[in-house]
Amino acid sequence: MAKELITIKGTKKGLVFYFNTKEGTFEEIYKTLMDKFQEANGFFNEGKFIINEDNDLSEDQIKTIEETFYRHGMQRVKLDPETSPENAAFSETEETEVYRATGDTVLISKSLRSGQKIYVQGHAVIRGDVNPGAQVIATGSIIVMGTFRGIAHAGVQGDDQAFVMAFKLRPTQIAIADKISRAPEIQEEAQYPEIAFIAENQIIVEPYQTSKRKAANF
Numbered sequence: 001m002a003k004e005l006i007t008i009k010g011t012k013k014g015l016v017f018y019f020n021t022k023e024g025t026f027e028e029i030y031k032t033l034m035d036k037f038q039e040a041n042g043f044f045n046e047g048k049f050i051i052n053e054d055n056d057l058s059e060d061q062i063k064t065i066e067e068t069f070y071r072h073g074m075q076r077v078k079l080d081p082e083t084s085p086e087n088a089a090f091s092e093t094e095e096t097e098v099y100r101a102t103g104d105t106v107l108i109s110k111s112l113r114s115g116q117k118i119y120v121q122g123h124a125v126i127r128g129d130v131n132p133g134a135q136v137i138a139t140g141s142i143i144v145m146g147t148f149r150g151i152a153h154a155g156v157q158g159d160d161q162a163f164v165m166a167f168k169l170r171p172t173q174i175a176i177a178d179k180i181s182r183a184p185e186i187q188e189e190a191q192y193p194e195i196a197f198i199a200e201n202q203i204i205v206e207p208y209q210t211s212k213r214k215a216a217n218f
Contacts, residue, residue, distance in 0.1 A: 005032045008178040009158045014048030014077045019065075021056040033065065037072055040180050048077045099124070104140070112136070112150065132172060141165070151175075152196075160198050165208060169194040179203050 005028055007018040019029050049069050051062065066076060099106040101122025108126045112118065114133030123140035134150035136142050141162045142154045148166035153175040155162030160177040173182045174196050181196070181203040193208040 005029050006036060008036075014050050016050045016052055017065075018052045019055045019057060026057065026061050030064070030068075033068065036180075037068075040182075047074050049074050050077050111146065114150075130166075130171075138162070144169075163195055163197040165193060165195040167193050169196065169205065174203055176203055 005020045005024040007020070009016045009018065017033075021029065024032075051065065057065070069076065097116070097118045099108065099118060099120045099122075101120070103122075105123040105125055106120045108118065108120075108124065109128065110126075111128035112126070112130045112134035114131055117135040118124070118137065120136070120138040120140070120142075122138070124136060124138040124142045126136065126142075126144045126146070128144075129146040130136055130144055130148045130150040130152075132149045135153070136144075136148075136150065137153045137156050139157045140154065140159065142152050142164045144164075144166035146166070147168040147170060148164070149170045149172065151173045152164045152171050154164050155177040156175075158177050160179075162176055164171070164174055164176065173180065175181075176196065176198050179198055179202060194205050195208045196203055196205045198204075
């Protein structure tokens with residue numbers, strides 16, 4: 001099994017980066033970080049990052065990593081010493097609509113236009129379309145009862161069992177837990193619902209009707 005040198009966990013405050021200095025050298029970790037930025041194709045841009053302090057990196061090495069984040073437009077989040085990254089409070093801004101599930105699921109009965117961003121604590125069901133430039137972030141799974149053409153991040157707090165499903169799944173980018181997949185340049189217009197989930201350490205997309213991964217436990 002390949003060594004997992006970098007683990008990324010989404011939290012309400014930002015993305016927490018865990019660096020496995022026990023399994024790899026700084027050079028290996030830094031190369032892995034650069035590969036993740038290349039694979040992300042802009043997904044991290046203007047995001048917020050937190051460096052987990054449980055590592056053996058030197059001050060100079062941390063500074064090198066921070067400078068890499070800054071070059072990609074990211075901002076560092078500084079937490080209160082008594083606050084763990086996982087429990088950091090989510091910053092509610094005018095740009096982000098925050099929904100908290102009273103049960104497990106939030107139903108949002110509207111379409112999302114470009115520039116809108118929603119954060120759902122729980123599963124998100126959107127009765128409408130998600131247009132290009134809109135973002136849906138959820139701690140659970142995401143189901144869109146329409147066309148999804150925006151950015152999706154399901155399982156943002158590390159739930160790798162989360163999935164993204166839509167009647168027409170045409171996202172610019174999908175992230176599930178710490179895995180990221182961008183849309184191919186040419187997409188066929190499937191006329192059936194599709195589901196995206198993690199299998200064999202990567203995100204795959206299948207027709208929902210024939211997929212082994214069903215949303216029955218949603």
